Amino acid sequence: MKKWLSIVALTVMSLVLAACVSDDAGANSEDGGSTEEITIGYFPNINHVAGMVAETKDLYAETLPDGTKVNYQYFPDGSSFMTAIETGDIQGGLVGPGPAMNHFTSGAEVNVVAAGSTGGTVIMAREGSDIKSPEDLAGKTFVSPRVGCTHDVQFETMMKEEFGLTSDRIDGEMKHVTGKPATYASLFETKNVDVATVPEPWASSIEEQGSGKVLVDTQDVAFGETLPAAVFVTSQKLVDENPDMVESIVEAHKKATDFINENPEEAKQIAINKIKDITDQELSKEVIDRAWERIDFTYEVKEENLQKFADASYDLEFLKEKPDLTGLVDTSFLD
Template identity: 70%
Template sequence: MKRWLSLFSVVVLGLLLTACGSSDSASGNSNGDKIVIGYFPNINHVAGMVAEEKELYEKTLPDGTEVEYKYFPDGSAFMTALETGEIQGGLVGPGPAMNHYMSGAEINIVAAGSTGGTVIMARNGSGIDSPEQLKNTTFASPRVGCTHDVQFEALMMREYGLKSDRLKGEMKHVTGKPATYSQLFASKRIDVATVPEPWASKIEEEGHGKVLIDTDEVAFGETLPAAVFVTSKELVENDSELVQNMVDAHKEATTFIQDNPEEAKEIAANKIKDITDQELSKSVIDSSWERIDFTYNVKLEDLQSFANASYELEFLKEKPDLKGLVDTTFIEE
């Protein structure tokens, strides 16, 4: 079983973007236009880091295209940037992409970035040894309704009949950045957390928490993309060649990760340190990597199942229909 990682308090459950900005910023022809790619500084987004380090977009985009990268702390900030044309595409959690699509945003998911990486952990010393013991406990997720929150709450409700206080249930919900969970465990402010990598491995290394439910048993843990590559539907319709250029670079980055895991780990560790000023040990990187599968393949049915769970948990007001969200044209051989 492979594991995945997410570094920053992110992957949120608000979906993604409307049309990309002006035709000047998105045309991507050879007249010196600029393309901005966005991603998060976490291990689920290593494809973005590898593409930047190896200058893969510079190789696939038309000559004369200036390439810049912008880093985001959460899905909401990414979606706003995509909607306003500040970026032309990049990696974001599936939750924000789906929610924004359901709200009318004209976007397309054109590839996946990775799967896995969500772990449910219990505080050491809490006396919690099984999910059945989570009644009347306090759990943390990065944000209300984010991807990791839905994975946790869907599992609790479906398998153990437990709900958060948001649904008048038996578990108290608080939010916070995953990077702070180790301290929250140490100070006994939370009992349980739904933790994206690399923070699960870091908590284990520091001895403040233990894995209660691993990636393969978390809801949608092995099938749901932890990151998806998104762009505007306007760009897909008006400049499909440019979108193909971007997806080709993303596919090349993903293949590089699969073929060169040790070099990709080094790139990830260095990039994360540069962006966040936080250094991860090799053991944390290695452990996180085992929970993640890097792939650009994406299936609409996997996203639809997740969206249905979001509706079941009342994060979405209307029953979701994601038809038209995913366009696999650009990843097909």
């Protein structure tokens, strides 16, 4: 009887161990291939074209172990993206630097391992609003994707430093509301907002539709040409426990960025197709061409540029404590 029980116990233990092995990252299938599964996230914005190219061209299959299943998840805002990184629902992807820094300073163990792009933020005024200069924005309503997001901080920094105007969030003269960038044209048409801080390609789309006009172009917005408009983020846990995976993910991202710069016309068509798939809105080639001129696609990232932006977030009271971004950026995977 004891011998029979021992056999049963050993059998159960073997099954448990087998289940543990099959669930672990990096487990191998019988034919030697990987049974890993990862999920990459990004937004349907032009700043995130590297994500669209990597998905369309299946570039992660070229760098990750054979058999790795790659899924994709699309996000409407940075807060939901960063939550997914922290919970492990996604293993990496592109997000604005604002949410990445905000979550890091709040205690999230995350790493910026590359940039995605720079530029692409445009300040638009509603057609017919009689707004001719940012100085006219006292008492006006502006929209950004989310409180404290990258585009919000860029706009509010510019307004405070150059025109002495702040939002009602800190008892200022401008009213702030939030909304998805794809809806900004309709918000202009219904006159619900006067000004929008807009990521591409939605700024160029608004221009084409005629519901808004450029008030401040990319190069004149705060941090417009130095700040990464998108950064590639993963968790510190993944960096510590599976650096090979992080290296493979970053390598695929680098390949996607190089493809964009070497094949801009094909990359533009990929962006048109993916944005339509995700948002059900088809952008014209003219819109994409215009948006492309405002963006530089690069994976190089400098910590000092992010620190300056974080300091601006603190000055605007988006952050409660003066930020120290030491440890956020890890460029070792770019070598």
